[in-house]
Amino acid sequence: MTPADLSRTVLHAVRRAVDENALRAPVPARVRVERTRPGGSGDYACAVALQLAGPAGLPALEVARILRELLAAQPGVRRVEITGPGFLSFTLDAPAAGDRAVLDAVREQGIAYGHGDVLRDEEIRLPYAPEVRAAVTADAVRRLLAAQGARVRISCEGAGDPEWGRLGVTATADAHGTPPAPHTPLAPPAPLTPLRPVPAGATAAELLERLGSDAARWGLLRPASHDRAPLGDDLLVQGEANPFFRVRYAHARARALTRNAAALGFTSTTGAVPYGSPARPLLDLLADHPGVLLAAARHRAPDRVARQLEAVAHAFFDFHDSCPPLPSGDEKPSAAHRSRLALAEAAGTVLAGGLSLLGIRAPAHL
Structure with a gap:
């Protein structure tokens, strides 16, 4: 990771903190990082928390803690420390290590990549208006919360429509998430906030x-x-x-690449070669995916997942066109092709997992 990469990573974390209402401050146009001075900690240091403290109305140390949570798991960042009055100090990985870790995590976890147990001690009740959009939204929010470990119960405030079942919804449904740790009391149920999106204007x-x-x-x-x-x-x-269509076609194309590679006699390998700049937007989106799912669950906002999937599909096609995962003509499969295939497969897995959380099928053929 170069200083420019790190600067963009920090700026992205600031934007996420503002988007998720963890910070209320204007997002700066750029963030400056500098080599740590002799005797300092880490490889680079950044004073953005001190810059944002005044506008955010928070102590610089609190701003630094918010940003550290968003930055600690970023590819290429081995460790983030808070030093002095609120400086962020970064120790970086070898350039390819973070990318390889992301792809290995997607391969290991499959469509459950990004699921977790952060909300395992929460018990949530979600009433919703007796209307088709509210019913589908409640079902998707239930899936998102359960994927983060919460125990969720949705219930319709009026008479449900039997046709909702054909949309994957029941009038009342439970999702159990992750059991709480032994001897850990559940948090009190959150105040009831009925889901009432703008009505669809049509029946199921x-x-x-x-x-x-x-x-x-x-x-x-x-x-x-x-x-x-x-x-x-x-x-x-x-x-x-x-x-x-573009999201589901990107998934289907990723699956086709795996089938076609098998026909050519090769499979994917993570991290065989550095991925380079054409892959960077897609790698960054895959690394951000767990944070997007958690934010979508906390904010009861399945639209965030849909927008994330659109961005992944767009980045996938840009990468695919710039760095084809399959050899052409008489070209032999190389280490680069194996690595590109691994990235394409990871994108397909993330698309399938996100669609599943929205209750939508991800066909392997379109």
Whole structure:
């Protein structure tokens, strides 16, 4: 990781903290990092916490702690320490080590990559309005919270629609998440905040007849809950202008790469060669994925997952076109092809896992 890479990583963490309401401060245009002076700690130091403390209305040490949580697991960063009045000091990994760790984690955890137990001591009740968009949103939020270890119960505030079942929803459902640690008392149930997104303006039967379950769920979940859900026939268009198609096509293309590589007699290998700049946006998105899932669960915002999947699909196609994972013509498979295939497969796995949390299928063929 170069100083420029580290500066971008810190700036990205600041943006995430602001987006997640952990910090209330303007995001600076750039963040400066410097080589640690003799006698200092780590490889680089950054004073951004001191810069943000005043606008955020928080002590610099508290700002530094918020940012350290977001930065500690970033690829290429071995350790983050807080020194002095609030400086962040970074010790970096060898350049390829962080990337390899991300890809190994995706390969090991599969579609559960990004799941965790941060919310394991929480018991959450989610009432929702008797309307199809609220029902689908509650189901997706239940899945997201359970994936972070919470115990969740959703319940409709009125009479449910039997057609919701064809959208993967039941009027009342439980998700148990991760059992709490022994002798750890559960947190009191959070105050009830009913889910009432802007209504869909259509019934489940109407949406199912016109769009089918998968496209209907995407159309209902992709916009933020306070925005109207566009539910036109463009959700069914098989073209680049349709984000829903693009996400599922990226997954299907990643699966096809694995099949085609097997036919050529080779498989993927993580970290065989450095990935280089064309892969950086995709690697960064895969590294950010666990944080996106946790934020989506905490904020009851499945739209964040949908936007993340769109970004992964876009970065996947950019990488695929710049660095083809398969050899062409008489070219023999090389270490670079094996590494590129590993990255493409990881992208496909993340897309499949994210779609699953939204209750949407990820076909291997489109």
